[in-house]
Amino acid sequence: MAHDEVVQRYSGLARAAMLGRVILDCDANEFDQGRFGAAGYDDVGGLPEGAVRASLGCGDPVAVAELRDGETVLDLGSGGGIDVLLSARRVGPHGRAYGLDASTDMLELARANAARAGATNVEFLHGDIASIPLPDHAVDAVISNCVINLSDDQPGVLAEAFRVLRPGGRLGVSDVVTDGPTDPARRAAAERRVGCVAGSLAVEEYRSLLRQAGFVGITIRLTGDHGDGVHSAVIRAAKPAIGPGLEIRPMREADATQVLAIYQAGLDTGDASFETLAPSWEGFTAGKLPHLRYVAVDTGSGDVAGWIAASPVSSRPVYAGVVEHSVYVHPGCQAHGIGRALLSAFVAASEDAGVWTIQTGIFPENTASLTLHQALGFRVVGTRERIARHHDRWRDVLFLERRLDHT
Numbered sequence: 001m002a003h004d005e006v007v008q009r010y011s012g013l014a015r016a017a018m019l020g021r022v023i024l025d026c027d028a029n030e031f032d033q034g035r036f037g038a039a040g041y042d043d044v045g046g047l048p049e050g051a052v053r054a055s056l057g058c059g060d061p062v063a064v065a066e067l068r069d070g071e072t073v074l075d076l077g078s079g080g081g082i083d084v085l086l087s088a089r090r091v092g093p094h095g096r097a098y099g100l101d102a103s104t105d106m107l108e109l110a111r112a113n114a115a116r117a118g119a120t121n122v123e124f125l126h127g128d129i130a131s132i133p134l135p136d137h138a139v140d141a142v143i144s145n146c147v148i149n150l151s152d153d154q155p156g157v158l159a160e161a162f163r164v165l166r167p168g169g170r171l172g173v174s175d176v177v178t179d180g181p182t183d184p185a186r187r188a189a190a191e192r193r194v195g196c197v198a199g200s201l202a203v204e205e206y207r208s209l210l211r212q213a214g215f216v217g218i219t220i221r222l223t224g225d226h227g228d229g230v231h232s233a234v235i236r237a238a239k240p241a242i243g244p245g246l247e248i249r250p251m252r253e254a255d256a257t258q259v260l261a262i263y264q265a266g267l268d269t270g271d272a273s274f275e276t277l278a279p280s281w282e283g284f285t286a287g288k289l290p291h292l293r294y295v296a297v298d299t300g301s302g303d304v305a306g307w308i309a310a311s312p313v314s315s316r317p318v319y320a321g322v323v324e325h326s327v328y329v330h331p332g333c334q335a336h337g338i339g340r341a342l343l344s345a346f347v348a349a350s351e352d353a354g355v356w357t358i359q360t361g362i363f364p365e366n367t368a369s370l371t372l373h374q375a376l377g378f379r380v381v382g383t384r385e386r387i388a389r390h391h392d393r394w395r396d397v398l399f400l401e402r403r404l405d406h407t
């Protein structure tokens with residue numbers, strides 16, 4: 001559905017709610033387990049009746065966002081404000097809950113509900129969830145309830161959620177998804193039957209878009225089966241954690257010069273790799289998996305402080321979940337936990353992507369890298385003695401691997 005149509009539809013519902021009418025987005029009877037609207041919550045006690053009645057969600061994202069006292073939270077597509085008001089209670093007077101909605105009528109309804117609730121730590125913003133009117137790293141958690149499916153720019157929404165989250169921040173979303181591969185006819189039929197499902201993503205598409213945005217620790221749990229492959233789901237993910245002033249995000253082509261300079265500086269130490277010259281960008285990217293390449297950047301200058309990337313170990317399908325990685329930190333940024341943060345994010349992203357073994361080779365002389373990898377669950381499988389020559393010297397390489405728990 002086009003953005004303007006969506007806004008018009010919800011503005012109409014908001015005006016009806018302001019007249020005291022019961023509003024319904026989807027016909028709950030159309031679903032096998034009608035946990036839509038206020039029925040999706042275990043406890044809405046103490047909220048104004050108008051906020052509860054205007055609830056158009058498909059779950060309870062506040063319940064999964066693990067909000068803490070003093071935190072800042074943003075609700076994408078806040079509607080009548082139910083999740084903003086519930087969040088405001090959780091984060092307390094020292095915290096802040098923002099709601100963002102594209103419908104001015106919905107914002108009016110939400111502000112009226114907030115006034116009735118006496119909430120002073122809330123703010124409702126006007127705008128599109130694909131272009132969030134907040135600065136980078138402004139919030140600890142992003143929540144959303146049955147809205148992302150409505151956007152005509154879902155990759156843009158997730159990229160924006162990633163941008164406004166501080167490193168280590170969480171995403172907790174209720175949404176409607178479809179299972180299995182996307183059969184357009186089946187999806188269209190479901191969308192005709194229940195209007196609020198428009199634009200729903202298949203579970204694997206959702207996962208892939210979250211990964212592309214840079215999220216790790218992704219879980220998508222189906223919470224209700226509505227037939228025809230349509231489900232309610234709870235989606236959780238995190239922005240990789242790293243120290244202050246830094247951020248981990250997917251590697252981009254614009255990072256090429258700095259990534260390759262850091263690579264060369266590592267090779268120049270003589271203890272990073274048998275290679276002596278960093279490849280061209282084309283050579284670098286040709287061998288690397290596009291979804292497992294991250295950089296740590298200084299959030300002030302945008303400078304790259306380190307990177308991590310992986311290559312498949314084999315083209316044979318049986319080894320599809322086995323990768324080999326490299327991690328390099330700028331010589332001026334070492335001993336600040338950047339390598340550790342990059343490796344932790346990479347391990348989480350690899351697990352999300354179905355990788356079951358991560359392997360790497362480390363020169364025994366590179367004790368810092370060895371210690372880092374062992375601290376994050378890698379074990380030395382063996383020593384490949386005098387495996388190859390580096391600057392005319394035969395050198396040993398320690399072979400390390402990290403297995404996913406279930407393998």
Ligand SMILES: C[S@@+](CC[C@H](N)C(=O)[O-])C[C@H]1O[C@@H](n2cnc3c(N)ncnc32)[C@H](O)[C@@H]1O
Pocket residue numbers: 003006007010011025054055056057058076077078079080081082083100101102103106127128129130144145146147150151152196
């Ligand atoms: C299904 S209702 C859910 C409202 C609320 N989250 C709840 O649980 O009651 C969808 C809401 O998202 C808003 N919305 C839809 N698309 C949007 C977009 N692209 N940007 C901002 N708000 C949007 C609508 O105006 C509406 O208030």
